Amino acid sequence: MAVPQVVRSEWTKIRSVASTVWTLSLVVVVTVALGMLISALSKNEFDSMNAQDRAEFDPTFISFAGMSLGQLAMIVFGVLVVSNEYSTGMIRTSLAAVPQRGSFLFSKIAVATALALLVGLVTSFAAFFLGQAMLGDHRAEIGDPGVLRAVLGGGLYMTLIAMFSMGVAAMLRSPMLSLGILMPFFFLISNILGNVDATKKVGRFLPDQAGSRIMQVVPPLDDDTPYGPWGGLGIMGLWVLAALIGGYVLLRKRDA
C-alpha cells in the first residue's frame, strides 16, 4: 500500500466530516477573540501596575492568552480525528483496506497534523497581530527579539497539542474517555500542578507547561525554569512521541 494513496484517502476523510470544520474554526475564533479581550484589558490595567509587573509585562504572551481555551478545541479535533474511526466502526473498513496498520495510523496523523499546523500558525499570527492592535502603545513588534520565535512557537504548540491528543485517542479508542481525560488535564490539573509550590517542579515538565514556554518573550524575573523556549518545546515533543508510539504499539497488537 503506497503511503501517498493512504494520505490522499485520509485527506478525503478528514475534509468530508463536519467536526473538522467546527473544531478548527473554534480554535481560531476562541483563541483570537479571547486573546484580543485579554490584551485590551491588560492595556487598561498597565497604568495601575507596580514596577515589577511592568518589568515582566510580556505583550506577546498576553496576546496568546486565548490559547488556554483554544487548545481545548484543538484537543477535540485531535481526539475526534482518530477516535471517530472507532466510535463509528469505520476502523474495520479502514484496516481491511489498509492492513499495514502503521501506514494507516501515521498517514492519518500526518494529514491531521499538517492541517493542525496550518490552522495553528494562522491562529497564532492572527492572535498576535490582533492582540497587539488591542494593546496600543504597549504592543510588541514582530521584528522585536524573540517575538517571531514566540509566534511560530504558538503555532507549533497548537500542533503538538493536537498530535498528543491523537496519540492518546489511538491508545484509548473511545472519544468520551479520551476527552474526559485530556480536557480536565489540560484545563485544570496541569494548571494546578504548575501553580502549587509543592508540585511546581514536576508540573513544569508536563506537556503544556513545558511547551508554552516558547510563547514567552519576557521571562519572569525570578525564573528558575531549567529549560529554554526550545528545550520546553522539545520536552513537549517527547510527550507527543511517547503518546504516538503508545498508540501505534497498541493498534498493531490489538484486535480491531
Add this chain to the structure above:
Amino acid sequence: MIEAVGLTKRYGDKTAVYNLSFQVRPGAVTGFLGPNGSGKSTTMRMILGLDNPTAGQVTIGGYPYRKLPNAARQVGALLDAKAVHGGRSARNHLLSLAQLSGIPARRVDEVLGVVGLQDVAKRRSKGFSLGMGQRLGIAAALLGDPQVLLFDEPVNGLDPEGILWVRNLMKALAAEGRTVFVSSHLMSEMALTADHLIVIGRGQLLADMSVTDFISANSADFARVRTPDTEPQQREKLSSALTEAGGHVLPEQDGALRVTGLPLPRISDIAHDADVRLWELSPHQASLEEAYMRMTQGAVDYRSTIDQKEGLQQPLPPGVQPPMPVPGQGQPGWYAPPPPQQGGQPFSMPPQGAPGPYGAAQGAPGPGTPNPYAQPVPQTPPAPQGAPQGQAPAPQPPQPSQPPATPTSDLTKPEDAR
C-alpha cells in the same frame, strides 16, 4: 481461495473459534452458517486480519491478509453495514476507500450506480436505512473489482428486490470465477444462493459440504399422509398397516401422519389394500432450514425461553383465573378450550370437572369467602368422576353453602374478640 488451518481464537478464557480448518474455493458461492455467537464474525475478522488468531492461520491466495500486496484490490468485504462515519456522504466514504488503492473516482460513481444509491450519493450516511447501509457496504466491497469477496449478513434489512439483487450478484460474481464467502442466518436465502456450505457451531466446524449433500445428510425426507378426518378408525387402521409394512409412522398435530421408510407408491398400495381412503399423500423434502436446525440443535448458545413476565403483570383480583396461555407454548397436549360456561369462567377448568360441585355453587358465594373457582384445578376432577352428582357436593359445600350464613358471624367475631 481462502484457506484456514487450525484457526483458533480465544478471548480470555472464552474460546470463540476452535481448530477451524476449511477452504473457500473460487467459482462458487460458499455459505457460512452457524447460530448466533458461534464464531462466524470472529472468523471473518480473522480472515481480514482485523483480529489475530490465537493459534493457526488463515490465508488468502497464500498470503496472510496483513502481508497481502494491495489488499484492497484483491479482497472486498462487507462486515458491518453501519461501520461508516455517519457524517460523511456516501460518495466521500467510497472515495476515501477508492483513493487507498488508486482506484479512479469514476469507479466510485459506477459502484454507486450498481447498488442503486446514485440519488443519495451526496447525502450523509447517517440518515440511511439499514438496507441503504447494506447497499453502501456492498458498493465498498465491489469497489476494487476484487477476486475474493466476503459478505457478513449481506441481505439484512434489504427489501425483497434488494435480496433478489444480492442473490443474483453473488451468483454472477462466483460465475466469473471469483471466491464468494457469505454468512447468513436466512436459510431459505442460503439454499437459493450458496453452492457450498461451511457450518460452524460453538466455534467448531460442523459441516463442509455442498448444499444438496448437506440437506440429504442432515434430514430425513418423509411422506405426509392424511386420512379422512371424519373417520378416525381409518387412521388407526392405516397406521398399523404401514407399521407392519416396515414404515415408521408419527402422528402430526393436525391429524396427519408422517411416514418415513416407505416410498410413496408403496404407501398408496398399502392404503388401497387396507381399504383406506386418502385425502393427502405428499412427498416432503426437508428444507435447508430443517437440516440446519437438526445439525446445530446441540450447538446453540442462545436459546429463547418462554417469557414468564414475572412481576410485570398486575396481581390478579381474587377469583379471576390467569388467562390461558397461547396454544402451542410448551404444552404438548393442548386442545381447544371448553365452551364458555355460565358464571363467566369459561376457561378455568377441564371440561369433565365442570358439572360437578360447582353446579351447586353457582351464584352462591357470599362476600369474604374464597371463590371456589380459584381452587387449584387438579383437586376437582376425581370428585365428579368417582361420585354421583348428588353426593359430590357433600365434601365440598363448606365453602359454597355456608357463606350465606357466615358473613355476619365471620365479620363480627373478630371484632367481638378484641
